[in-house]
Amino acid sequence: MRKVNLAVVGATGMVGRTFLKVLEERNLPIENFYVMASSRSAGNKLTFMGREYTVEELNEHSFDKPIDIALFSAGGTTSAKFAPVAAEHGCVVVDNSAQWRQDPKVPLIVPEVNPEDISWNSGIIANPNCSTIQAMVVLKPLDDKYKIKRVVYSTYQAVSGAGIAGWKDLENGLKGEAPKKFPHPIANNCLPHIDVFLENDYTKEEMKMIWETRKILHHPDMRVTATTVRVPVFSSHSESINIEFENPFDIKDVKELLAGAPGIVLQDDPAHDVYPLAVDAAGKDDVFVGRIRRDESVENGINLWVVADNIRKGAATNAVQIAELLIKSMN
Ligand code: A2P
Numbered sequence: 011m012r013k014v015n016l017a018v019v020g021a022t023g024m025v026g027r028t029f030l031k032v033l034e035e036r037n038l039p040i041e042n043f044y045v046m047a048s049s050r051s052a053g054n055k056l057t058f059m060g061r062e063y064t065v066e067e068l069n070e071h072s073f074d075k076p077i078d079i080a081l082f083s084a085g086g087t088t089s090a091k092f093a094p095v096a097a098e099h100g101c102v103v104v105d106n107s108a109q110w111r112q113d114p115k116v117p118l119i120v121p122e123v124n125p126e127d128i129s130w131n132s133g134i135i136a137n138p139n140c141s142t143i144q145a146m147v148v149l150k151p152l153d154d155k156y157k158i159k160r161v162v163y164s165t166y167q168a169v170s171g172a173g174i175a176g177w178k179d180l181e182n183g184l185k186g187e188a189p190k191k192f193p194h195p196i197a198n199n200c201l202p203h204i205d206v207f208l209e210n211d212y213t214k215e216e217m218k219m220i221w222e223t224r225k226i227l228h229h230p231d232m233r234v235t236a237t238t239v240r241v242p243v244f245s246s247h248s249e250s251i252n253i254e255f256e257n258p259f260d261i262k263d264v265k266e267l268l269a270g271a272p273g274i275v276l277q278d279d280p281a282h283d284v285y286p287l288a289v290d291a292a293g294k295d296d297v298f299v300g301r302i303r304r305d306e307s308v309e310n311g312i313n314l315w316v317v318a319d320n321i322r323k324g325a326a327t328n329a330v331q332i333a334e335l336l337i338k339s340m341n
Contacts, residue, residue, distance in 0.1 A: 012341050013041035015077045016333070017101075019068055019092065020084030021045035021056055024173045025106055028326035029081050030058050032295075036330055039337065046072055047084065068092060073099040079336055081329050082106060097133025102336055104135050104329045108218060111136040111225070118225050121331040122273040123150040128335050135332055139215070140324030141165050141238060141247050142222040147297040147323075148251070148316050151271040152264070153227055156255035156310070163219050163236035166248040167204060168288065169196055171320050172240070180242055192240065201240040213238060246288035247320040255310040261302065264312060268299050273323070278302050286317035294319055295327045 016038070020026040026047070033040070045056050045063045052067035066072065068088065073080070073096045080096050082089050083106035093103040093110065110116040117127035118136045123146045128135065138146070141163070149158060169176040175191035183189060183197030194201055204215035212220075216236040223234050241248075269276040277286045278300040286298035297318045305311030318324055 011039045011337070013039040014079055014337055014340070015042040015044075015075075016040050017044040017046055017072070017077045017080040019046045019072075019080055019082040020088070020106075021065060022047045022051045022054065023083055024170055024177070025083035025321055025325045027056075028321050029083065029329065030056065032322065032326045032330045033333075034059055036334070038330070038333065042077075044072075044075075044077065070095060072096075073101055077101045078340070079104065079333050081333065083325065083329075093134050100133075102131065102133055102135065104137055104332045104336075106137045106325055106329055108139065108214075109136075110134050111138065111218070112221055118222060119332050119335075120146045120150075120226055120328060121335055122147050122271075124226055124228070125335055128332070128339060135336075137325065137329045137332065138222045138226060139218040140171055140320040141167060141215070141249060142219050142226070143324050143328050144247060144297045144316055144318035144320075145219070145223065145249060145251060146226050147271070147273045147318075148268065148299055148314065149223070149227065149253070151267050152253065152255070153229075155267060156257045156259050156264075158227075158229070158232060158253055159256050159310075160233040160254040161223065161235070162252040163216075163234070163238070164250040165204075165219075165236070165238045166200075166241045166243070166250075166288075167215075167238060168243045168245050168247055168320055169240065170245050171204070171247065171324070176240075177244060180244060183242075196240060196242050198242060200242075202237065204238045204240050212236075243288050245292035245319055245321065246317055247324060248286070248288055249316045250313065251316055252305055252313050253311065254305070254308050255312075258310050259312070261304055261312070265302055268302070273297055274299055276300065286315055288317055291317045291319050293322070295323050297323060
């Protein structure tokens with residue numbers, strides 16, 4: 011297999027560091043490796059595959075050298091400015107920010123769901139929002155078989171989704187310190203507020219789930235709504251998902267279908283208190299599904315509980331899987 015030159019932009023951040031871990035674990039065929047961040051951490055050292063790499067400051071010349079793939083997780087402003095620079099130099103960017111996700115020229119990919127969309131990229135591929143990714147892995151097989159009519163998301167999202175600053179707010183908040191990242195204390199609290207509020211009074215996180223679900227499942231008119239909540243959990247997002255289908259279903263078949271679907275682990279044994287838990291999902295790459303039951307208030311509805319590590323499958327692992335698809339397409 012051809013080896014690639016690969017850069018990680020935002021390598022010192024929460025997701026960036028996990029990029030390094032996941033790239034190493036999955037043993038990607040890398041020839042030359044670069045780590046980039048802001049001037050604040052330029053010169054720092056990061057270890058990858060037993061070797062030390064010096065963090066470079068990201069600038070206009072960062073992509074003058076031949077780089078095949080760049081994994082970006084350095085915020086929307088950085089992606090807006092530098093992803094096009096990388097793409098102009100022939101590098102394919104897998105971008106973890108929300109900057110390009112709604113751009114019609116940019117595919118938005120969950121490898122278990124819509125890997126074929128990689129073929130029409132023009133240098134930038136967007137990695138979806140963390141809470142959307144784990145939902146897509148579950149919704150795709152269900153939509154293929156029963157045709158989804160409507161979805162209601164309610165999320166319980168970990169502080170690590172807000173980066174190192176979010177993590178620190180919970181850590182310090184538990185010691186009684188005031189929050190710096192969140193607008194209210196997150197310790198012993200639930201904040202129905204992730205990302206900014208928009209004109210329709212939804213948060214941007216809620217609208218991201220709605221927009222991205224439609225784009226990834228190729229259903230531009232799907233009826234979707236969401237309430238996204240930050241909870242005092244360090245790792246893994248949990249989601250209650252209510253789905254209404256066009257077609258009738260048997261709950262046993264739904265469980266079998268999900269148990270056999272790619273990327274999913276079924277944990278559904280209420281008699282023995284078995285259901286997905288944030289603490290169990292942390293550090294893993296799978297999406298865990300359980301509490302599957304009929305929604306008795308509508309004709310063809312179900313409720314389920316979906317948990318995944320938001321920094322791994324919700325960000326780094328999904329991006330690395332996209333890189334793997336890219337490498338395969340280059341060979
Ligand atoms: P730095 O460590 O130099 O600030 P997190 O979301 O976990 O806080 O991580 C954000 C990541 O994005 C960090 O690696 C951070 O680097 C990087 N970053 C932030 N702003 C820039 C920028 N203007 N140019 C390059 N990297 C940036």
